[in-house]
Amino acid sequence: MMRETICRFLKLGVISIIAMIQCIVGGPVRAESAEIRSMSLTGSVNPGSAAWFLRELDEANRKGDTLLLVELDTPGGLVASLRQMVQGVMASRVPVVVYVAPSGAQAASAGALLLLSAHVAAMAPGTETGAAHPVDISGGGGEKGSVMGKKIENDLAAFARSLAQKRGRNPVWAERAVRESIASSASEALAAGVIDTVAANRKALLAFLDGRRVETAAGDVTIHTKNVPVKEVSPTFGEKVMMTIADPNIAYFLLLLGLAGLWFELSTPGAVFPGVAGVIALVLGAWAMQLLSVNGTGLLLILLAILFFGLEIFVVSSGVLAIAGLVALFIGSVMVFNQPEIGMVIDWWVFLPLFLSFSATVLLLVFVVLRSTRRKVISGMEGLVGETGTVERAIGDGKSGKVFVHGELWDATANGSIPAGSRVTITGIDGMKLMVKQNSREA
Numbered sequence: 001m002m003r004e005t006i007c008r009f010l011k012l013g014v015i016s017i018i019a020m021i022q023c024i025v026g027g028p029v030r031a032e033s034a035e036i037r038s039m040s041l042t043g044s045v046n047p048g049s050a051a052w053f054l055r056e057l058d059e060a061n062r063k064g065d066t067l068l069l070v071e072l073d074t075p076g077g078l079v080a081s082l083r084q085m086v087q088g089v090m091a092s093r094v095p096v097v098v099y100v101a102p103s104g105a106q107a108a109s110a111g112a113l114l115l116l117s118a119h120v121a122a123m124a125p126g127t128e129t130g131a132a133h134p135v136d137i138s139g140g141g142g143e144k145g146s147v148m149g150k151k152i153e154n155d156l157a158a159f160a161r162s163l164a165q166k167r168g169r170n171p172v173w174a175e176r177a178v179r180e181s182i183a184s185s186a187s188e189a190l191a192a193g194v195i196d197t198v199a200a201n202r203k204a205l206l207a208f209l210d211g212r213r214v215e216t217a218a219g220d221v222t223i224h225t226k227n228v229p230v231k232e233v234s235p236t237f238g239e240k241v242m243m244t245i246a247d248p249n250i251a252y253f254l255l256l257l258g259l260a261g262l263w264f265e266l267s268t269p270g271a272v273f274p275g276v277a278g279v280i281a282l283v284l285g286a287w288a289m290q291l292l293s294v295n296g297t298g299l300l301l302i303l304l305a306i307l308f309f310g311l312e313i314f315v316v317s318s319g320v321l322a323i324a325g326l327v328a329l330f331i332g333s334v335m336v337f338n339q340p341e342i343g344m345v346i347d348w349w350v351f352l353p354l355f356l357s358f359s360a361t362v363l364l365l366v367f368v369v370l371r372s373t374r375r376k377v378i379s380g381m382e383g384l385v386g387e388t389g390t391v392e393r394a395i396g397d398g399k400s401g402k403v404f405v406h407g408e409l410w411d412a413t414a415n416g417s418i419p420a421g422s423r424v425t426i427t428g429i430d431g432m433k434l435m436v437k438q439n440s441r442e443a
């Protein structure tokens with residue numbers, strides 16, 4: 001009996017010592033070492049912004065930060081990138097707070113769904129959210145009534161509804177934001193149960209968050225923000241570049257700019273700058289397209305267009321190959337980013353001006369090249385054909401004479417005799433001799 005009691009005391013002592021060591025060394029992050037990680041997410045939702053968001057979210061979870069605060073201002077973006085961000089939020093042990101700010105900012109389209117997924121959703125006065133209906137460059141895939149359009153709409157509506165239900169927000173509003181493109185101001189969103197608070201500034205938001213309990217992947221967590229420092233984070237240089245060019249509209253612009261620069265350089269060698277700029281733009285455009293999900297057939301048509309443009313420079317087709325290249329480029333451009341189910345589309349207002357400008361440039365260069373090839377040669381011996389000169393030494397029948405033309409004396413022959421002082425026209429060149437005929441008015 002005594003032996004059992006001693007064993008119990010020993011076990012209790014060991015457990016107590018282990019618990020003390022864990023509290024001192026390996027326990028939870030202490031309040032004084034915890035931080036609020038804050039990032040400002042502006043611009044479109046794309047692979048670049050998603051990569052930055054997920055990296056900061058992973059870092060917040062690794063360091064045990066108090067929360068990740070995302071100040072959001074976005075017109076929307078790619079559904080594929082949005083889904084990656086939402087999955088990260090759902091798997092996070094650290095609370096994610098999405099705050100639409102400053103005044104005048106928006107969380108539209110994909111931004112509205114990211115706001116719905118947050119553990120705490122907040123907006124500043126004078127901001128708005130909603131309008132999440134998918135769009136499509138082709139004018140058919142995203143239109144109501146089409147099979148593909150309804151499929152995409154239903155999928156995104158179910159996604160929005162499930163996010164709202166998960167966070168205890170208004171699923172009806174979430175679905176209408178997708179199906180009917182409704183949008184709400186900050187006060188309207190609060191009244192509709194879409195967000196948790198309207199905060200005039202960050203200080204007011206942090207005061208609201210202090211003591212608030214949310215459900216994360218690690219279970220219920222109570223947020224403490226009082227006297228907790230805020231750490232501002234910024235994207236890396238690579239992430240900034242990705243956020244800038246990882247957009248279908250930017251990628252398409254770089255692609256056309258690169259093609260125009262290279263084609264101009266090859267058509268008129270020696271300009272240098274258009275070729276250098278074209279190569280840089282083409283490389284950046286190719287990298288952007290690698291980041292994005294593109295349609296294979298559309299990409300092949302664009303490559304075929306590049307081949308046609310290249311052949312036009314070296315093959316005399318009178319512009320036929322250039323026109324074929326423009327047709328292939330138009331169809332390929334419509335198809336390459338035409339994936340509305342993941343938000344991969346080009347805005348018509350971006351596509352048409354860019355394509356028409358590029359087409360005008362190509363056709364102008366073709367016209368200039370054709371015009372130059374048909375122009376009379378004015379240099380070298382060939383440039384003498386058709387010119388007129390004066391016979392300095394008579395040309396006998398079958399005998400050479402001398403003709404003065406372009407400030408030089410040339411040996412010349414003719415069919416028949418031509419006396420000195422006559423005006424003649426050069427009809428051809430035989431080796432180093434000119435073939436001439438006497439002007440009719442002097443014959």
